[in-house]
Amino acid sequence: MEHHVSIWPVLVLAIIHFFGTRLRFLAGVPRSVWLSIAGGVSVAYVFLHLFPELSEGQEQVSKLNWAEKFLSHHVYLMALIGLAVFYGLERIVVEEKYKQRKEGTQEPPHQQGVFWLHIGSFAIYNALIGYILFQREEGSLQNLMLFSIAMALHFIVNDFGLQEHHHDSYRRMGRWVLVAALVAGWGVGYVVELPEALVVLVMAFVGGGVIMNVLKEELPEERESRYWAFALGAGLYATLLLSL
Template identity: 30%
Template sequence: MFFLIIQVFANHIIRSSSLGKIKWMSLAGGIAVSYIFVYILPSLHHEQDDFGDTALELAMESELYFFGLIGIVVFYTLSKLAERHRYRSGATIEDSFFFIQTSLFFIYNMLISYIMFAADQTTEQVIFYGVAVGLHFMAVAHDMYRENNKKYRKYGRFMLAGGILCGWLIAEFTPHSSIALSIVFAFISGAIMFNVIKHELPSEGSAHLPTFIISAFTYSTVTLLLKLFFDW
């Protein structure tokens, strides 16, 4: 429910908050960068160790990192293909770009949601890491809203929320394979890294540097302390 509310009402939350858009984006960017370095990369390393132990005579020491690379390449390629439609003239082309981009992020949200709920984490971990993921959803939503606010309000936010709901349903009602989970986690980790860099690192003209720095180091410090004391 938290993710769905964030996705549907992200831009209303940003506009109505006294924090302001620039600080919101800097906050989300700082936490997102921290999330990559203190959670995603260590978790990917841990998954690679487990993958090598369980999978296979053919297992090497880097196959999950390769799936992470595939995640970056796939989302970068699809993003560039979608942008080609954006700069062509005509309403039909503009609609095509919007729905290609939205379909891409439907899948993206679905995979993130699936990993969040299918992974073996405590409720406290899901809540804590869910804050970072929720802010990431908010930043992506705001970026899409800026590009086409009318269609995003009418269709886009509900399609992206649908991706979150689908991911949760798949996680809840389908059997989990540890190997498949590791591969999906690696793939979506690469995609998250790409989208954080593209959507959440604030540009010079739209950044509040103190907010970005404080949020990055505060989230990192809290995460490391929780890992130390609670063995996350």
């Protein structure tokens, strides 16, 4: 396959993980309007750009014999699975933190299995995004740009959520793992071309994950999130997507 490779998109997303948590003006309570806007942009992209692509790709998925019965009606089942997986991970982490507070445990988070479970899951998530990013390079520059912008903002939201859970452990180790996973996923795309149907399933899983990972950061009462900022981000990016 002849493929024109642009390395800048994966470099930009990797830099987000390197420096995202250093944007101190985004930290604190009430939640930064910029994080809420970023979350709105990511969700708008999934609903108005990614999911329509999944609808078009359903025909490819239905050609998979092993999936004929399981996914014959809608590929969105994979999006639901993605959402459910990340909801489950969030509950595990939250319950572990509650247990530590209740027992007065002072054990550093990075010594606990829950840290690696959380980071390992996001590493897989990042690797899938890296693969999709490479695949986007086969299409138009416009599609590549729209995906890259949405994921860059989504990574900033994820960075602050993971740092809140794991503190120094995330800054010292977690972000490096996520950067490596992102680049590895992109590299796999360079050497391995998956069937189109599997790429559609990967996109569906990521789409569900994006929705869950954004909403879990916006909804907790203690975050004091600003709905208007989330709606503004979603509305502006939706307007852009619909005008293209």
